[in-house]
Amino acid sequence: MKVGVWEAFLLVLRRELALSFRRPDQLLQPLVFFLIVTTLFPLGLSVQLSLLRDMAPGVLWVAALLSSLLSLDALFKSDADDGTLEQLALSGQGLNVIVMAKTLAHWLVSGAALVLVSPVVGTALAIPEAAFGTMMLSLSLGTLTLSWLGAIGAGLTVGLKRGNVLLSLIVLPLAMPLLIFGAGATDRAISGTSAAGALYLLAALCVLTCTLAPFAATAALRITLE
Amino acid sequence: MRAFWSMGGYARYVWPCFGFAGAVLVWNLWSARGYLAAARIRAVRAMAMDENV
Amino acid sequence: MWTWFYKLASPPYVFGVAAALTPWFFALAALAIGYGTVAGLVFAPPDYQQGDAFRIIYVHAPAAWLSLFAYTTMAVAGSIGLIWRIKMGHAVAAATAPIGASFTLLALVTGSLWGRPMWGTYWAWDPRLTSELILLFLYIGVMSLRPAFEDPARGDRAAALLSIVGVVNVPIIHYSVLWWNSLHQGATVAKIGKPAMPGSMLWPLLSMLLGFMLFYGAVLCIRVRGEVLNRERQATWVREAVKS
Numbered sequence: 001m002k003v004g005v006w007e008a009f010l011l012v013l014r015r016e017l018a019l020s021f022r023r024p025d026q027l028l029q030p031l032v033f034f035l036i037v038t039t040l041f042p043l044g045l046s047v048q049l050s051l052l053r054d055m056a057p058g059v060l061w062v063a064a065l066l067s068s069l070l071s072l073d074a075l076f077k078s079d080a081d082d083g084t085l086e087q088l089a090l091s092g093q094g095l096n097v098i099v100m101a102k103t104l105a106h107w108l109v110s111g112a113a114l115v116l117v118s119p120v121v122g123t124a125l126a127i128p129e130a131a132f133g134t135m136m137l138s139l140s141l142g143t144l145t146l147s148w149l150g151a152i153g154a155g156l157t158v159g160l161k162r163g164n165v166l167l168s169l170i171v172l173p174l175a176m177p178l179l180i181f182g183a184g185a186t187d188r189a190i191s192g193t194s195a196a197g198a199l200y201l202l203a204a205l206c207v208l209t210c211t212l213a214p215f216a217a218t219a220a221l222r223i224t225l226e
Numbered sequence: 227m228r229a230f231w232s233m234g235g236y237a238r239y240v241w242p243c244f245g246f247a248g249a250v251l252v253w254n255l256w257s258a259r260g261y262l263a264a265a266r267i268r269a270v271r272a273m274a275m276d277e278n279v
Numbered sequence: 280m281w282t283w284f285y286k287l288a289s290p291p292y293v294f295g296v297a298a299a300l301t302p303w304f305f306a307l308a309a310l311a312i313g314y315g316t317v318a319g320l321v322f323a324p325p326d327y328q329q330g331d332a333f334r335i336i337y338v339h340a341p342a343a344w345l346s347l348f349a350y351t352t353m354a355v356a357g358s359i360g361l362i363w364r365i366k367m368g369h370a371v372a373a374a375t376a377p378i379g380a381s382f383t384l385l386a387l388v389t390g391s392l393w394g395r396p397m398w399g400t401y402w403a404w405d406p407r408l409t410s411e412l413i414l415l416f417l418y419i420g421v422m423s424l425r426p427a428f429e430d431p432a433r434g435d436r437a438a439a440l441l442s443i444v445g446v447v448n449v450p451i452i453h454y455s456v457l458w459w460n461s462l463h464q465g466a467t468v469a470k471i472g473k474p475a476m477p478g479s480m481l482w483p484l485l486s487m488l489l490g491f492m493l494f495y496g497a498v499l500c501i502r503v504r505g506e507v508l509n510r511e512r513q514a515t516w517v518r519e520a521v522k523s
Contacts, residue, residue, distance in 0.1 A: 096337045170441060224433070233334070243339070243392050246338075247389065272512045
């Protein structure tokens with residue numbers, strides 16, 4: 001039976017989400033990590049509210065980056081381990097459709113979940129509620145971009161022995177502009193000035209990555225699989 | 227002459243820069259030649275193994 | 280007309296040409312760097328604002344330029360290897376990576392030493408410095424990815440893909456001084472029309488730039504020969520080549 005591109009996309013997406021929700025502990029671990037890391041900074045640096053507010057954007061973003069990295073390793077790994085990935089690649093559906101579905105699923109369970117939890121973290125870091133909107137918007141754009149950058153890195157390192165260390169080494173330099181604009185947008189929102197410029201740049205990065213990264217990630221998987 | 231060495235007071239910034247630049251150039255040359263030499267040795271060894279087989 | 284390009288796909292040809300070019304590149308590099316250093320340190324007049332500290336430009340600017348040029352070369356060579364499956368592309372990409380990384384480090388260190396007297400700080404998180412630092416991390420990433428694969432051909436292709444993804448950083452570094460309010464000074468030489476520098480300061484700089492490029496060419500030729508030998512160990516032409 002001939003499955004159309006859109007149906008294939010939805011099928012893989014549904015499968016990924018079903019698999020993720022079957023292991024709720026795996027879903028929660030990056031979130032818990034996010035919460036723990038954001039707690040570490042105030043404990044290690046300072047608990048004064050005014051100082052917390054100053055470092056809040058950076059702390060939030062570094063924590064989001066690191067916890068997204070944790071779950072990226074698993075993006076292709078389990079499917080590569082049991083041979084499903086090769087079957088998917090041979091399936092006749094474009095590998096890029098499958099990669100897009102998997103990456104979107106990854107973002108939904110990690111990045112989007114982070115965005116939903118971020119008001120809690122924001123309160124803990126003394127971010128004023130007026131800045132929450134910008135914070136969540138910038139985190140959404142940023143984590144989506146990060147899922148895509150991570151897909152490229154995961155595609156390149158799946159199956160390697162010290163793959164997760166290499167993954168971080170590859171993804172983090174690429175994610176630095178993201179950090180700069182994302183934290184910058186949140187910072188401006190906290191201090192009350194317009195975050196529009198930083199948000200636009202962040203959105204531009206997101207669009208650029210979402211358009212080009214699928215090709216790179218698919219090419220990376222082909223290199224690993226062939 | 228002393229004026230030259232003191233570089234208008236900036237000697238401790240200027241001379242380390244040129245020194246490090248020289249070191250980088252030398253390292254590049256030395257490391258590249260070592261790489262080629264090691265590759266040559268490995269090629270000779272691979273040929274020797276082929277001949278023995 | 281394009282035969283010279285096709286010939287470059289042949290490992291023995293590349294091995295031979297690189298060997299022949301190396302001494303020429305070195306000799307010319309020595310002359311250019313020699314003149315540039317002497318003229319830059321002795322004959323160029325001190326800068327009105329920066330005094331003698333500006334002389335750091337004679338190593339800093341060529342190093343920074345070369346760090347970008349080498350990365351671009353690595354990405355282009357890698358894509359030649361990836362798209363057209365020409366193994367010599369991967370050889371050039373692998374050879375150029377450590378050279379480029381060392382020049383990036385040189386640019387960062389000399390820039391830092393220049394920044395201390397000029398801006399009062401060894402480091403600032405301004406766009407150009409930050410993106411140059413990111414470039415160093417990208418180099419390290421590519422150099423770490425290649426040997427991680429058991430199959431060297433696969434490692435080459437993965438490293439090529441990664442370097443292509445990272446090449447987006449190169450125009451960011453170059454245009455960062457134009458796009459953002461940067462601490463780092465803007466373009467000095469690459470302006471259409473009259474450059475901002477007087478001739479006595481400019482010529483040594485251009486000479487150092489040329490000298491560094493030629494030096495890069497010389498070291499690249501040596502490393503490429505090593506890469507070719509490593510990749511073509513089993514080939515018959517290698518027997519004759521290593522016996523000499």
